[in-house]
Amino acid sequence: MTLKEIVERARKGAAVPIVERDVERALSALLASEDIWRVIDLSQVPVMALVRVLAALKDTGLLAWDGGRLVLTQRGREFAASLGIGPRLELKCPHCGGRGTFLGPVADIADKFKDIARNRPEAIQDYDQGYVTEETTLHRVAFMWSRGDLKGKELIVLGDDDLVSIAAALTRAPKRVVVLEIDRRLVDFIRDVARGEGLPIEVAQHDLREPLPPDIARGFDAFFCDPTESLRGFMVFAERGIAALKGPGAAGYLGLTHCEASYGKWREIQRFLLEAGAVIAELRDAFHDYVNWPYIDHMRSWPHLPVHRIPGREEIWYRSALIRIEVVDGPHIEERRYEGDIFSDEEAATT
Ligand SMILES: [Fe+2]
Numbered sequence: 421m422t423l424k425e426i427v428e429r430a431r432k433g434a435a436v437p438i439v440e441r442d443v444e445r446a447l448s449a450l451l452a453s454e455d456i457w458r459v460i461d462l463s464q465v466p467v468m469a470l471v472r473v474l475a476a477l478k479d480t481g482l483l484a485w486d487g488g489r490l491v492l493t494q495r496g497r498e499f500a501a502s503l504g505i506g507p508r509l510e511l512k513c514p515h516c517g518g519r520g521t522f523l524g525p526v527a528d529i530a531d532k533f534k535d536i537a538r539n540r541p542e543a544i545q546d547y548d549q550g551y552v553t554e555e556t557t558l559h560r561v562a563f564m565w566s567r568g569d570l571k572g573k574e575l576i577v578l579g580d581d582d583l584v585s586i587a588a589a590l591t592r593a594p595k596r597v598v599v600l601e602i603d604r605r606l607v608d609f610i611r612d613v614a615r616g617e618g619l620p621i622e623v624a625q626h627d628l629r630e631p632l633p634p635d636i637a638r639g640f641d642a643f644f645c646d647p648t649e650s651l652r653g654f655m656v657f658a659e660r661g662i663a664a665l666k667g668p669g670a671a672g673y674l675g676l677t678h679c680e681a682s683y684g685k686w687r688e689i690q691r692f693l694l695e696a697g698a699v700i701a702e703l704r705d706a707f708h709d710y711v712n713w714p715y716i717d718h719m720r721s722w723p724h725l726p727v728h729r730i731p732g733r734e735e736i737w738y739r740s741a742l743i744r745i746e747v748v749d750g751p752h753i754e755e756r757r758y759e760g761d762i763f764s765d766e767e768a769a770t771t
Pocket residue numbers: 513514515516517518519520521
């Protein structure tokens with residue numbers, strides 16, 4: 421058995437890219453855990469590719485499903501050893517969870533924010549929602565503040581099921597916070613909180629497939645968004661975000677996973693950002709931890725998973741990188757109107 425044979429087997433009829441390195445990553449994760457959710461998280465292989473790699477390992481006698489566990493067989497262990505593959509080491513900093521940030525002044529609003537978030541609308545599948553932990557949202561705000569993108573600045577949030585606008589405004593640091601959100605429940609929730617707490621948040625219901633309202637374009641120092649991860653969907657969010665920025669020196673924040681995006685997709689995205697006149701100033705992998713959403717057993721990848729265990733609500737497996745971009749030139753954005761489904765592509769796993 422060779423790595424090449426396994427990749428060829430995994431690729432047979434596959435609509436997603438699968439490379440030899442993905443098999444190495446999967447084996448390394450399988451040496452570290454037998455739990456499907458941990459293996460997805462540790463492998464950093466897109467779920468729709470990983471399920472095919474796992475099936476190929478099983479077909480070749482290297483892996484077994486055993487009572488809901490993913491167990492490497494003796495042959496599987498020998499195969500990994502022959503390739504020099506060891507268990508995946510996570511080595512997260514125990515102090516910051518690997519984010520590299522400290523809450524600092526944001527810690528003062530943490531209790532208040534968590535209190536408010538307790539009454540948030542639940543994530544629904546219609547808009548590919550799935551929110552991050554409250555801790556994550558607070559760290560995002562701290563990160564933006566530390567990069568000079570919050571205090572005295574005008575911030576726009578494109579899609580806000582994570583309630584970034586509320587956490588940001590609670591710090592009283594930004595000059596202005598605007599939210600564009602498609603989900604009526606969230607529009608009402610954020611508006612009610614803003615009114616009750618006296619926060620300077622303006623919320624409008626808006627479908628991002630449509631260009632920005634004219635009074636919004638080119639008006640902001642920073643944008644935040646956590647795009648849906650089809651390539652087309654990601655572009656919709658990134659285009660609107662960048663189009664909302666004033667010009668050079670303005671910054672944008674986006675989330676991007678491994679679960680639903682291969683490095684091929686990462687490359688397309690990076691090329692787009694560079695061509696829009698921005699530079700990727702920072703990328704913090706696994707910065708965002710997501711709370712498990714209630715429709716997990718109805719998500720696209722569910723029927724393809726080798727074992728079916730619904731993870732606990734706070735049993736984190738879906739994470740995303742935090743990307744900070746900064747405009748150097750332009751921005752050069754042609755605002756297009758999009759139609760139809762922006763949530764699906766072959767790598768989409770959680771829509
Ligand atoms: Fe740390």
